[in-house]
Amino acid sequence: MQKTYLAGLIVLSTFLSPALVNAETASHPEQALHGSYKDWRVLGVSHRLDKKYVRAILGNDIAINAARSGKTQPWPDGTVIAKLSWKEQTHPRWPQAVIPGEFAGAEAIIKDSKKYPETGGWAFGHWEGGNLVINDKEKTATCFACHTIMKDHDYVFTEPALQ
């Protein structure tokens, strides 16, 4: 069932040719092509001072239900957590406020304990042209290396803030 679920998530990019993606992006240059996370609910926010990004961390229904019932040790299979990043920007009329500037991308962690036992049960991915794409082995190793410091927190940096 998890495989079916994941297969559904990973829409094959071939259905959306690069030309079409470019055309859509070009017709709405100010808008990113957002993915399935667009309607998800909030788990938290963050401000990465080093990268100069502000972020929203959202969860799919499985993630939100787990967070609200306190069942995140470990997060259940099927959990997807999306990390949306924007370049930080000073509010044009309220300089004490840092707000989202240009959209910088959306990343994901996907829980499937049977499929990804070598990386704590998590796959690491990102949205590309609206589709969730699982990272290759090399990129995954980089992701997992940082997440390892959160091993006793099921490898997740986010502590749900809106329960």
Next chain:
Amino acid sequence: MQKTYLAGLIVLSTFLSPALVNAETASHPEQALHGSYKDWRVLGVSHRLDKKYVRAILGNDIAINAARSGKTQPWPDGTVIAKLSWKEQTHPRWPQAVIPGEFAGAEAIIKDSKKYPETGGWAFGHWEGGNLVINDKEKTATCFACHTIMKDHDYVFTEPALQ
């Protein structure tokens, strides 16, 4: 119709006695009693450097639909935008990240152009024990004074980031 809508939002606190609110809070001391915004979708995030707050800005369905269709000049009647604040906190294992600490409260702006013409069509409120409460005249004047600098943006500081 707007009046009915607002009446529905402003649940009379008398239905939830102070004793019951306290009992619920006491049994989950680590959790705030969140209001109707809990399932709303994201409009943006912010970090108030002066107040040392990080925030999530959420919208009800009317607000989200307006944001996604670019119809926010003005925002339509029925719009409610929630501003959730947490005290800023350094991530315990990733000091370059500022994350939500203690929940500091949730505020609202509510659009009803017929009911609130003197304050740009907006009412200002906050959630209290899970209920949305409209601020009194004095507090509203304080809110509106700051929002006035955004008059040409329909008095709203938030530019929707996730469209």
